[in-house]
Amino acid sequence: MRMCLQGAPRLWLALACLALSAAVTAQDAPAPASSTATPPLAIPLAKAHAAAPHEASAPDAWGGVRTGNEPTLSDRVASYRIDAELDAARHSVKGSEQLSWRNRSQHPVNRIYLHLYLNAFQNEGSTFFTERSVFAAHGHSRAQATPAKGEWGWINLTSVQQGNAALKWSFVHPDDGPATDQTVAAIDLAEPVPAGGTLTLDIDFVSQLPRVIERTGWWGNFNLVAQWFPKIGVLELPGERGATQAQWNVHEFHFNSEFYADFGSYDVRLTVPSDYTVGAVGAQQGEPSEQNGKTTYHFLQHDVHDFAWVAAKGFRTLDGSWQGPGSPSVAVRVIYPPEYIATAQPVLKATLDSLTYFSDTLGPYPYRTVTAVVPPFNADEAGGMEYPTFFTVEGDKAIDKGTMDQWNIDFVTIHEFGHGYFYGLLASNEFEEPMLDEGINEYWDDRMLRERGQRVLAPGSWLRRAGITPSMEAFAFERLDAGLAHPFDPLGQNSWDRYSTSSYGTVYSRTATAMHDLEERLGKDTMAQAMREYYRRWHFRHPSAADLRATLIDVSGNARAVNEVFDQFVYGTVRIDDRVVSIDTSRVLPEAGSWLKNGQRTELTDDDRYEQVAKADDAWKKSHPDTGRTKPGAFPIRSTITVVREGAAVPQILRVTFAGGSHVDVRWDDDRRWARFVFTGDTAAVSAELDPEHKILLDDNKLNDSRTTKAYPSASRRWTADLAALLQSLYACLVTL
Numbered sequence: 001m002r003m004c005l006q007g008a009p010r011l012w013l014a015l016a017c018l019a020l021s022a023a024v025t026a027q028d029a030p031a032p033a034s035s036t037a038t039p040p041l042a043i044p045l046a047k048a049h050a051a052a053p054h055e056a057s058a059p060d061a062w063g064g065v066r067t068g069n070e071p072t073l074s075d076r077v078a079s080y081r082i083d084a085e086l087d088a089a090r091h092s093v094k095g096s097e098q099l100s101w102r103n104r105s106q107h108p109v110n111r112i113y114l115h116l117y118l119n120a121f122q123n124e125g126s127t128f129f130t131e132r133s134v135f136a137a138h139g140h141s142r143a144q145a146t147p148a149k150g151e152w153g154w155i156n157l158t159s160v161q162q163g164n165a166a167l168k169w170s171f172v173h174p175d176d177g178p179a180t181d182q183t184v185a186a187i188d189l190a191e192p193v194p195a196g197g198t199l200t201l202d203i204d205f206v207s208q209l210p211r212v213i214e215r216t217g218w219w220g221n222f223n224l225v226a227q228w229f230p231k232i233g234v235l236e237l238p239g240e241r242g243a244t245q246a247q248w249n250v251h252e253f254h255f256n257s258e259f260y261a262d263f264g265s266y267d268v269r270l271t272v273p274s275d276y277t278v279g280a281v282g283a284q285q286g287e288p289s290e291q292n293g294k295t296t297y298h299f300l301q302h303d304v305h306d307f308a309w310v311a312a313k314g315f316r317t318l319d320g321s322w323q324g325p326g327s328p329s330v331a332v333r334v335i336y337p338p339e340y341i342a343t344a345q346p347v348l349k350a351t352l353d354s355l356t357y358f359s360d361t362l363g364p365y366p367y368r369t370v371t372a373v374v375p376p377f378n379a380d381e382a383g384g385m386e387y388p389t390f391f392t393v394e395g396d397k398a399i400d401k402g403t404m405d406q407w408n409i410d411f412v413t414i415h416e417f418g419h420g421y422f423y424g425l426l427a428s429n430e431f432e433e434p435m436l437d438e439g440i441n442e443y444w445d446d447r448m449l450r451e452r453g454q455r456v457l458a459p460g461s462w463l464r465r466a467g468i469t470p471s472m473e474a475f476a477f478e479r480l481d482a483g484l485a486h487p488f489d490p491l492g493q494n495s496w497d498r499y500s501t502s503s504y505g506t507v508y509s510r511t512a513t514a515m516h517d518l519e520e521r522l523g524k525d526t527m528a529q530a531m532r533e534y535y536r537r538w539h540f541r542h543p544s545a546a547d548l549r550a551t552l553i554d555v556s557g558n559a560r561a562v563n564e565v566f567d568q569f570v571y572g573t574v575r576i577d578d579r580v581v582s583i584d585t586s587r588v589l590p591e592a593g594s595w596l597k598n599g600q601r602t603e604l605t606d607d608d609r610y611e612q613v614a615k616a617d618d619a620w621k622k623s624h625p626d627t628g629r630t631k632p633g634a635f636p637i638r639s640t641i642t643v644v645r646e647g648a649a650v651p652q653i654l655r656v657t658f659a660g661g662s663h664v665d666v667r668w669d670d671d672r673r674w675a676r677f678v679f680t681g682d683t684a685a686v687s688a689e690l691d692p693e694h695k696i697l698l699d700d701n702k703l704n705d706s707r708t709t710k711a712y713p714s715a716s717r718r719w720t721a722d723l724a725a726l727l728q729s730l731y732a733c734l735v736t737l
Contacts, residue, residue, distance in 0.1 A: 043107065046236070046249040048175040052433045052492030052545035052570060053242025061240040062541035073303040073366055074263035074540040077102050078232050085271040085294075086225070086311050090208070091218040093228060097203040100264075101193075101232050105246045108192040109235070112199065113172070113250040114185045117227030120253035121147070121210040121217075122154035125180030127173075131255035135501040153210025153217060157185065157230065161202045165190035175252045175496070183253040184233075203230050212379045219379035221276075221313035222337070226387065227253075229307070234262055234542075241429060241544045251431040256504045257495035258423075258430035258437075261305040263540060271296045272311045279317075279335045279371045280309035281390045301367070303540065304388035305427055310335060310373050318344040322355045326364030330355060336374035340395035343409060347372050347393055350413035357448045358421050361528060362535040366425070372413065384412055386419030402469070407457040414445050425539045433545055434504075435491040435570065439511020440548070444531070446474040446512055475516045475697055482510040484575065484700040492545050492570040513697045514569045518552070520695035521561040521651070530555035545570055564650075569698070574648035578668075578690050579704035581642045585684040588636040589613055639685035644674045647700070655692040658683040665692075686710070 059065075063075040084095040103109050120128035147153075160167045169185045193199040207228045210217045216226040233250025236243040249260060272278055274295040278288075282301025289296050301307070312335070320332040332351055336344045351372055359365045367389050374395040375382040383394045393412050399405045418441040422428065428436035449455075455471040483506040488499035491511050498504040519527040534543070534551040545566070552562045568574040590612060594603045604612075613635070620634035641656055649671040657663040660683050668675055668690075679685060689706035691699065699705065 043105075043109065043111070043235070044245070044247050045113075045172075045174040046243075046247050046251070046432075049494065049497055050242075050249075050432045051490070051494045051497070052435070054546055054571065055242055056546040056550040057241055057544060058239030061237075065537050066540045076264045076303065077104060077262035078305075079264035080229070080266050080268070080307070082229060082266070082268045082307075083271075084229075084268065086223060086273070086276075088221070088223070088273050088276065088311070088313075091223055092209065093207040093225060095205050095207065095229060097201075097205065097229055099199075099201045099203060099230070099232060101199045101201075101262075103193040103195060103197050103199065103235070105235060105237055106195045107246060108194050109199075110189050110192045112187050112189065112193075113233040113248050114169075114187060115227075115231045115233060115250065115253070116155045116157070116183050116185055117231070117253050118153050118155040118207055118210075118216070119182040120227075121213055122152055122182070123180070125178055127175070127177035127181040127183060127252040128255050130178050130181075131496060135255055135498070135504070147211055147213065151211035153208050153213075155205055155207045155228070155230070157203065157205050159202070159204040160187055162190045162200070167201075173252065174248075174250055175254070177252045181252055184250055185230075205230055212375075212381045214381050215385045216308075217379075217382060219376060219382075222315075222376050222379055222382075223311045224308070224373070224375065224379075224382045224385075224392065225311065226308035226385070227259075231261060231306075234260055241432075241542060242546070249429065249431075254431070254496035256498060256501065257434070259306060260427075260429040260431050260542075263303055263305050263427065265302045266300070266304060266307040268299050268307055268309075269296055270299065270309060270311070273313070276311045276313050277315040277317065277335060278309065278311050279333060279373060279390070281307045281371075281388055282367075283331075283369050301369075301389060303366070304424065306387050308387040308390055310392075312337070312376075314338065316341070316344075318348055320348050320352060322352050322370075324356060324359045324364060327355075327359055327366065328368050330365060330368060330370060332370045332372075334372045334374065336395065337376040339377060339397060340374050342397060342399050343374050343393075343395045346399055346406065346409045347374065347413050350410045351417055353452075354414050354417040354448070357451075358418060358444070361444075361447075362421055362532055363425075363539060365420075370417070370420070372416070384416060386416050386423055388420065388424045391416035391419065402457060404457050407454070410454065411445065411449070414448060415441065418445050421535070421539075426535065427540070427542050428544070429542060430495065432494045433492060434495045434507050435511045436543065436545060436548065439491060439507050440515065442478070442508045443512040443515040446478060446516070449474045475513065476694075478509040478512045478516075479697045481508075482506055482513045482698075484510070484513075484698060487569075487573040487575060490569070490571050490573055510569065514565055517650075517696055517698050518561060518565045521565075522552070522556045522558055526556050527552075568648050575646070575700055576648050576650050576696070576698045577646040577700040577704070578650070578652055579644055579646065579701070580654075580688045580690060580707040581644050581674075582640075583685055583688055583707055583709055584640040584642070585709070586638050587633065588638050588680060636680050636682065637684045639679045639681075641677045641679075641685065641688045642674065643668065643677070643688075643690065645672065650696060650698070652690050652696070653692060655689050656685050657687045657689075659686050684709075 079100045081098040082095055084093050086093055120126045157169060160169060167187055167190060169187045171182045172184050172186045173181060174184060209223060212219050216224055233248050236247050236249050238245055266282060270278060271294050274290055274293050278297050280299040281304060282299045285298040285300050315335050315337055318334040322330040322332055332348060334344045334348050351370055355365055369389050371390045373392045375392055383392050385392045393416055396405055399409060419437065422441040423437040430437050455473055456477045457471050483503065488503045491507060495504065530552045533555050534548055537551060538547060549562055549566050553559045556562065590604060590609050592604050592606050592609050594601060616634040643654060651669040654666050654668055654677060655663055656679060664679065666677055687708040691705055
């Protein structure tokens with residue numbers, strides 16, 4: 001998504017059960033279950049403050065590595081058949097859902113949990129709105145709209161049945177959210193699901209879309225229908241993402257968090273007014289059927305873990321196709337409002353380019369469709385959101401090439417498509433480990449931009465016409481928003497235990513920066529090989545940060561570098577700031593004092609030394625008339641460079657340049673808080689620079705990385721240009737992290 005400028009011991013289990021019992025709020029409407037003979041089994045919920053695990057998953061987690069020889073792409077656990085009809089006037093959806101869920105555990109299951117995401121938008125008592133009031137006070141964020149009358153959203157369960165038994169449900173609060181939150185429901189089953197057995201539930205529901213607040217909703221005749229159906233939580237098994245026993249991973253809908261679900265199939269029929277344009281996850285099956293001014297579309301997609309769709313009156317489509325090695329023929333569609341026609345072609349091209357890059361560098365794209373949606377004016381909060389085979393972007397009325405307009409459209413499209421791999425195919429837990437999706441995706445997006453030479457373009461149209469065209473390399477731009485000076489939260493922290501929305505936002509840029517610096521230590525080719533292996537091992541599974549770390553170590557063989565970056569940034573909050581403090585030069589002159597040599601004691605006074613040095617210098621200059629000021633005399637010169645480490649240790653190169661242009665590189669790779677490097681030779685040091693090739697972007701203050709013995713205007717020109725790029729980026733309202 002686009003952003004704007006922790007094994008459970010028995011004691012914990014007992015406490016969790018007590019807390020869960022206290023958190024249950026009975027639902028008034030449901031009918032009683034037909035059987036209550038078997039009490040719910042004590043399968044605990046994932047910890048409220050769970051974050052990135054430290055231990056790698058078991059080799060057979062989620063059924064083991066998918067080789068491509070299996071009968072299905074994914075191990076399908078939860079599948080849905082849904083019939084839904086849009087009431088366009090009310091922006092509501094009436095749905096009937098048949099949920100099939102397979103119990104992968106060795107235990108019978110008497111209780112399951114459903115996400116009811118739309119209830120995040122029904123009132124200010126939800127976890128979403130409660131957290132928004134805190135986070136928004138400590139950092140700028142999107143999703144600041146306050147619904148007016150008739151603009152709230154919710155989802156009502158009208159019936160849940162297991163066979164002929166009507167089931168009852170209750171609202172629970174796995175993350176200790178407010179008792180008024182209703183985004184997670186517990187369903188007590190009439191009959192347990194045996195180990196390895198399959199549950200079938202028939203669910204009727206009504207979803208009321210909110211006026212677009214974040215990620216979903218309506219504006220005018222535009223309806224982005226997302227987080228809209230009852231969706232089962234994930235039952236994790238021991239050895240999967242740090243779990244030490246079977247546990248339900250089913251978090252509330254938080255202000256910052258997104259989603260996590262099992263793979264399965266989605267067979268969905270959508271009925272809408274006949275004059276509405278429709279797009280959805282998956283491929284349309286056959287021709288739509290029309291009756292009484294309404295049209296029913298049938299979409300089917302296997303091996304995904306979510307479903308979203310759009311229905312909008314008066315929207316247009318632009319189609320393309322793509323084919324790559326190992327992939328099926330892919331139909332690519334852009335759905336857009338007429339006012340943003342200028343956006344359609346750039347979005348289509350960026351999508352096609354992304355298909356090629358991600359398929360070539362990670363693995364073949366396995367689906368037959370990609371749909372990109374451009375929301376209309378006043379529905380910006382629906383833009384920049386991802387679902388499997390389906391994503392939303394941003395729109396502009398005009399795209400001025402060579403300006404931020406073009407770069408922003410390209411980057412947002414690449415980023416949202418990239419989620420199809422890191423959120424979609426790798427399917428990491430965005431609740432607990434947002435860095436694995438948002439952050440690693442951002443890193444791979446920046447690699448794509450770098451490899452095709454596409455820099456961040458700062459100017460708006462009028463500046464470009466004036467000949468002012470500052471630009472910046474993508475990774476250099478990322479570090480500006482990475483919060484390197486005051487990293488409040490580890491990158492591996494969950495999405496809601498954050499200091500602020502701004503701190504959460506650094507998941508994007510600080511992760512990208514950390515992976516860039518790790519890449520510089522491992523090598524670009526090694527990093528590329530490691531990420532391809534990460535995808536091979538973990539696509540259609542659910543990796544953790546520990547699984548990513550293990551893969552990086554296995555491929556690179558450099559456990560030290562990988563562990564340092566993960567310990568410092570994924571699991572820690574270190575700051576890096578190495579700086580050059582001083583350059584001291586002096587001539588190595590005869591030393592005054594009393595000396596014993598060959599049994600005789602002699603004395604050299606300061607005056608004697610002065611005369612000796614002057615005489616030697618005069619003779620030297622006469623014999624070296626063309627030397628000039630490079631070496632002004634007969635004696636060697638000692639240069640002492642002092643460097644200081646204000647934060648965590650990081651391997652550094654110190655480049656010392658001498659009069660005449662020669663330079664020496666030395667390595668500073670220890671944990672000393674300060675160090676001095678001494679050089680003696682014919683010429684004096686005139687400058688010293690840490691990280692001369694600018695590989696360590698995690699360094700908070702790059703301005704103090706270098707020092708010269710005299711004014712050096714090119715440095716100020718460089719940083720002035722970078723500052724201009726930043727200011728113009730802000731001017732252009734670039735809010736993509």
